[in-house]
Amino acid sequence: MVVDDALVLRLAKLAKLAPAPERVDQLRGDLVRILAMVEKLDDLDLQDVKPLRYVTEVEHALRPDEVGDHIDRSVALANAPDSDGEYFKVPRVI
Numbered sequence: 832m833v834v835d836d837a838l839v840l841r842l843a844k845l846a847k848l849a850p851a852p853e854r855v856d857q858l859r860g861d862l863v864r865i866l867a868m869v870e871k872l873d874d875l876d877l878q879d880v881k882p883l884r885y886v887t888e889v890e891h892a893l894r895p896d897e898v899g900d901h902i903d904r905s906v907a908l909a910n911a912p913d914s915d916g917e918y919f920k921v922p923r924v925i
Contacts, residue, residue: 832866834859834863836859838859838862843858904917
C-alpha cells in the first residue's frame with residue numbers, strides 16, 4: 832500500500848480531523864509504521880486456531896430472571912417528591 836500525503840489527508844477528512852500541514856509528514860510516518868506492524872500478522876500460522884466468540888470462556892454471564900421480594904408501590908411512592916398515586920412524576924426532559 833502506498834502511503835502518501837493524499838491518503839493521510841483523506842483519512843484525516845474521514846476522521847473529521849484537520850492536521851496542520853507540518854504534521855502531515857509525521858502522520859504519514861506513523862501510518863507507515865502502524866501498517867508495517869499489522870503486516871507482521873500475515874506471518875503467523877493461524878491454520879489450527881479457532882475464531883474467538885468471546886474473549887473469556889464465560890459465554891453468558893447473565894443472571895436468571897427470578898421473581899423476588901419487591902417493595903410495595905405505596906411504600907415506594909411515599910418517598911417520591913411527586914406522584915400521581917400510581918407512578919412517579921418527573922420533569923419533562925425533552
